Every structure is written in C-alpha cells, then in structure tokens.
Amino acid sequence: MGKQKVTLRVNGVSYEREIDPRMTLGDFLRHEIGLTGTHLGCEHGVCGACTVLINGLSGRSCLAFAVQEDGSEITTVEALAENGELNILQQCFQEHHALQCGYCTPGMLMTLTELLRDNPKPSEKLVRDTLGGNLCRCTGYAAIVDAALDAAQRLAAAREA
Amino acid sequence: MGAKHFGARVQRIEDPALLQGKGRFVDDVKIPGTLHACFLRSPYAHARLRSIDASRALALDGVIAVFTSADMPERMQRERMPMLVPNAAIAALRTQHALAVEEICYVGQTVAVVIARSRYIAEDALALIDADYEALPAVSDLKSAIAPGAPVAHADLPNNIASDFKMEYGDVDGAFARAPHVFEESLWQHRGGGMAMETRAVLASHDSASDLLTIWTGSQTPHIGRRMLSDMLDRHIESIRCIAPDVGGGFGPKAIFYAEEAVIAACALKLGQPVKWIEDRREHFICATQERDQYWDVAIAVDDHGKILGVRGALLHDTGAFVPWGIIMPYIAAATMPGPYVIPAYRLNVRVALSNKVATTPVRGAGRPQAVFAMERLLDRVARELNIDRAELRRRNFIQPEQMPYSVGLTFRDGKPLIYDSGDYPKGQSEALRISEYDSFEERRKAARAKGRHIGIGLANYVEGTGLGPFEGVTVRVLQSGKVAVATGATQQGQGTRTTLSQIVADSVGCRLEDIVITVGDTAAIANGVGAFASRQAVNAGSSAQIAGTNVRKQIVALAAQALGVAPDDIDIADGEVMARTGNKPVLTFGELARMSQGMPGFSMQPGQTAGLENTAYFTPPQAAYCSGTHVAEVEVDLVTGGVKILNYSVAHDAGNIINPLIVDGQVQGGVAHGIGNALFEWMQYDDAGQPLTTSFADYLIPMAGDVPSCKIAHVETPSPLNPIGVKGAGEGGTIPAPAAIISAIEDALKEFGVHVTDTPLTPGRLVELLTAAGAYDELAFG
C-alpha cells in the first residue's frame, strides 16, 4: 500500500505527513502528531468520544480517513483553553462536575463548542438532542447539560460585556 | 482549623488536565519502539483447537511474531489464570489459560497473539492465521445449561453446575405453612456489560538496565495485577511495576486480572521491546466480563396487613465459562435480598451454572440489582393483591433505626455476620417520597390520563454492603518543598479519588488542597494496595488518609514545638504553616520542618524525633458498612411504540458522612443512568450456539442524554460507626434499585391493562408484546 502525502491544519498549525491512506483521522491526530486529547471509544461511529471540528463542523475522527481531510482545518480539544486558562465551557464542566473519568469529555466539549457557537441560547431539549451523539457512561449527563446551559448564559454575558 | 474541605463541594483537582486533553490514558503513553498486539480469538463458543498455522501471517511485512500458548512462559502454559476469590463452595474451580491450550469455552477466548509494527498490520495479520478448530456442542442459555442431557460447557465436567449453596435463617417452611397469603414470582434479569467508554488497554515495557518490567493497564486493581504477574511470569514482585494511569471508567469489569495483561507482559519480556494492546469495542463486547444473568423463582409469605412472615426461593446464576471472581456475585445477591425489611425467615437455594459465554464478574451493583428487583417485585405483588399502597406496605416492614445495629441472620461475602451498622430506612423512604411528590401523584396521573397519556410511579428500596476489606493504604509525607505527597493503592476511574483523599489529608495535616501531590494506582508509590471494587475506596483509603494525615500532623507539632521551644499545645497549623501561639508567634513552614526532619549528616536525631515527616496507614474495616436508599421513578409509557420516558427520578441516599457532595451526587446520577440502561435498554444477547449478537453500540444500547433525567437527590446521613470518618460507599447505590423502581412505575402506568413485568430489560418490543397479551390493543382504535 503506497503512502500518501497529506497536509492538515490542526489547531492552527500545519502538519505535512506521508501516511497510509487507510489511517483514520483519529489515529492521525493521536499517533501521527501526538494530540492524544481526542479519544476513541468505539471506532465505529457511535460513541462520539472522537468528535473534532472539521472545517468548523463536528465530525467523527474515527470514521474519516486522514487523507480525505487533506487541506482541512481541524480543531481538537487541545485548542479550547486560552493561554492555559480553561475557557468558559471548560470552567462550567469543572464547576458542575460534568466529567468523571474524562474519557468522553473531549468529544462532549467539541460537540458543545459547535452547538454554543451556532445556538447561543439553546434549550435544554436542544442540548440533550445534540448530545444524543455522544455517549457518557459515568455522569448520567445531568451535569453536562447543566454545564452547557450555564456556559451559554455566561458566554452571552461575556459577549454583552 | 477543623474540617475545611471534608463535606464541601470541592471542585475536582483531576479536571483541568482532563478538560484540556492532557489526561494520560494508557494509549496516550508513548514509548519509542513500541510494537502493537492483536489477539486471535475463538470464533466458536466451544471447540477444540487442533492446530494453528501462522506462516501466511508471518510473511506479511511488519509482522514481528505470532505467539501461541507454547511460546508463553512455562507457568502460563501449564497453569490456568489465578482465581481471584476462591471459595470452597465452588465445584468447578476453573479459570482459562492465558492463551488457549486445547479446549476453548467461549467466543472470543484468546487463542494467539500477533505482534506487529502497527495495530493496522496486526489486524491484517489476524486474518491470515489459519487456525483449525473442532467445534463441540455448546451451551448458551442458562436454563438449558442445567437441563438433563444438556451439552457440557467443559468437555471433562459431568455437568454444568459450578456451585450449589443455600443461604437461610429462621423457620421458613413453618412461616409459609402458617401464612394467610403466599405469592410467587418468576423473574429474569439480562446479561449486560460495564461498558466503560475507554476499552481495556495494556502497555508493557521492560527496562534491561534496571530489569524493571512496567505495565500500564486500564485496571481498577493494579496491585492485584502485579501479584498475578509475579506468579505467572515467575518474576520477583519488586521487579514489576503496575500503573493504572487515567482510566476511562471501570464499573467492575476492569477489576479483573485478564489473560491479555499477562500475555502482553510476557511478549514485552520475550521480544525485549515495549508492546501495546488496545482493545477494540467489539472485543470489549465479547471478552470483557459481564453480569446480571439470573433467574429468580421466589415466594413471599405475608399476614393480612402485609407484614412479611417469610421469603424463600431459588436463584440460578450464570457464571459463563469460567469463575475468575469465584461465586461472589450470587452470594452477594442472596445476602442482599432481605434489604431494609424485617424478614423473620429466609431461604434461598442458589445454583451457579456454567455456560459457553464469557465469564460474569461484578458490574456496578454486583448481584444486588437483581436481588432488589426480586424483593421489590414481590412487595409490589403483595401491595397489589392486598390493596395496600406500595410505600405504605414497605413502611410497615422496615427495620427501625432503633434496631441498629441489626443482625439479618446471614453471613455476608466478607465472611462476617451480616449486621447493618447504621441507617434510617423509614426516613430514607419518606425523604424520597417527599422530593418525588409521591403523595400528589394521583392528581398528575388524572391530568395526564385526561390527555390520553399513561404515567405511573414506582419505588424501590435497597441496602448495600460497601467498604469491604481487606484494607487500603495511604502514605502522607511532607516534602522539603513544603508540598505534601500522598500515595495510595486506591485507584481512579472517574470517582474523584485524588480529590476526596486530598480533601481529607488537607484537613488532617493542615495544608492547602493545591499543596497536595497525589499518586494513585501505581504500585511503585505504596507497598500494598487493593483497588476499586465494592464501593470500598472512600471507606478504606479515606480512613487511611485520615489516620496517616493525623499522625503526620502529630509529627509536625512535635518537631515544631521542639524547634520553637514551646509546648505542643501551643502550636497552630494552617495552610502549610506552623506557628507558636505564644511569644512573638514565630512561624515555620512545612518545607522548613521537612528539612529539619532529615536531621544533620553525622548527628543523632533528637530523642523521640522520627526520620522525615511521614506516615503510612492501612485501615482495615471490621466488616462492611451498609449504605441504603430509596428510589422513586415517574414514567410515561407510549402505548403505540412501547417506548418509556422517565419523567422524574428521585433518590434518597444514605452514604454516611459525605466527603464531597459534588462527587457523590455525580456518582448517584451516573449510577442511576446505568440502572436505567439495565431496566430499559442493555441486553447482551447470544444465540443458541453461544454466538454474541450485540457487539456494537448500535446493537447494545446504553442510555443517551435524552434518556436520563436529572435526578432529584436527598442525602440522609447516618454516619457509619465502623470507620474514623463515618463514611459508606457511594459508587453503586445509584444503579442497584433503579430497574426495580422503573419497572414498578411502568406497571403502575399500565395498571388498567394488568400488565405484569417479570424481566428486564423491558425493551419497547417486549412491552408491546406484554400489552398485546394483556389485550391493551383490543380496545384501542388505531385507525
């Protein structure tokens, strides 16, 4: 199997690599460029732990081949904190105890990052529906929903300020 | 001074790293030169392995080796995996070999291992191994396993009975003979999994310079793992280090020491290169241990007022092909059934059967959800038959707080008489009824019914033995930097172990939370350890943290008093600083004292002074601490689809003193979600040949964000008298009564149709079947 050249921009940094065409985007992030924040929970597209933003849209990095995303802009959990400070969504996760083992958390954060960007005032139902693509075995979701709703409010307040 | 952190909603110290993608799970640990392993697993539930030809696989570029049992260390070829909890009552005392030697007893059993330069290549190579099997008749279903003439799960055993035992007290038959009312139920609960989001994972690396073998493993019990490895590899225990780094959920199945852990370690030694194995989800479905498959045939004898006179019956438990965790689960189940009720006479005949499926070992709840289901289903039946409100019936039968400590009359799994140490069951239930607005439910029902909606309410109670021995240790040491190092054999899979232990140490030593440097789940950090199971860490490690912290504080006071020339009583400690209350109030920092505690080279220590400010405590609980609770579920059933929506869920929970309510609430909410899964969704299915049918998250459903309501939680705190901090375990209580409460609510919602539910999970299809059988659709016109 011949290697193929790809160039991906991940969190604003360009990475050029020669890779097997069958390498998934998830494995590329984790094992080619060492960004292990993105987790793989099922590798069959159901759990959502591997969610990243691909050109701004949430996508499952276990289901995409890295070569398919040649030239794309990828955003992962590593990009969320600003200068080592947790961003508002991350702070809300900590305050509401929205993570236990933390394995699903990167995917949750990326899904919610997209949601809060596109829907600054989501209803609880919209949050729960959106999280339908992200499984969490630890928390029972309540604290994740609370964190998302709280973050929406605080982001709105920050925008007005 | 005093309790600053204990009891407070302290935010977790684990979170900042995990939120930034800086956690360190096994697959995040990178060692240059690491090779990747994949396991060849049996496609048959029962077979004899005739031969393996790996030549085509070995010819593949990037494949380093294919190993079978014959390539493993001698001990691993000869002996089976160690049994973790042996028991004399087990007739078929058997575990599997690390790699199959000849007979294979479940689909997925490890047959061979491929080592390659990448996981992709290793998976390719699996398909190129030619393994020849002779298929043997398999036994899949538990009931057919014990039928006469059933195929045997192991060819050399006479039958499939792994164990028969009985738990009983009182004059059971007399009670039933005299009782005015006797009701019987036949119940079944499914087989399901822990389904942690992180699959199992092992990385082994041998350092030839130090001869140290290091194993990173996604385990709840690294100290136990090290002992197993020491035995199986014939290696001195001091030359093995097991690290459970960040672990993405445990829930029981990761408390087991697995064949894969031993094989990966053996491969790393044999090849002299690090070897990593990351389980895929399908493997997790077929090979990680599971739980819950039990049939209960039980009966209850009551008087005219619903007072319980006796309970008796039979429990049939599926252990799968092997018994790695002994017969603990059916034992716990049998001991849990009496629950919070006064039951004068009780007998349960327990039979443990082998089948050709992966072994069952504890999954969050460990036999208790089934036992509570059995007891609460019986009580619901009594309530219905005698026309007594379900809550009132339970109230009439509660053990009263003044009866504590209460001896049930049985022996618990820790070998001690089953004695409830503390608890207030009537209060727990009334709290749950209050927050769930149970009393006004009939109004809600009426309003819903007027709109054609079917809603119902249900409740369930439980008592859970937590905080089991043997011990857990904590070392507290003041560092010369002024930081306080804490090390423990307790582990973390999301419980916030680091945070809660840090809270206790910060209070007992007298430092700030941020000055604590804590190591969990690393055998190099503390000599002895046990790990996470049986909701035991808060009790065991929490108590040790308190004892060790208090001892170090005494050392600090003694040294500071000496250095400052004041009486020990005149020393205050706060935020890592030590000051004299007298004179011009001189201050010494923890760092300065830690340096003094090292003495001076060549000079003798002061009389009474210890070397270093350090203490290790191993708290050993005298017996289990019994937590308890009441769950109330309010549900709506969609008659057309058979779908169930949980409208409200209320929990009153007694976990003794609470170290951190934020964390305990999270444990309860997460536990309830697991229980909802057991009640409505999760069902590990097999066909008659023992082939697993639900091997992805698309087939085996776990609850999603839309399925789990935010619980209302009330804490009833009756401190346990059995440990210095008065705590009880909190990790499993959320799961245990949930199926019973939810099924009770569903039956209530459908009471006009007389639907009677005896098994879980209650999937929409099954519910429609029950409604059809009850004639519900005869009267409904669906156009």
Ligand code: FES
């Ligand atoms: S790992 Fe991609 S969806 Fe589960």
Ligand code: FES
């Ligand atoms: S926090 Fe563990 S899976 Fe979500």
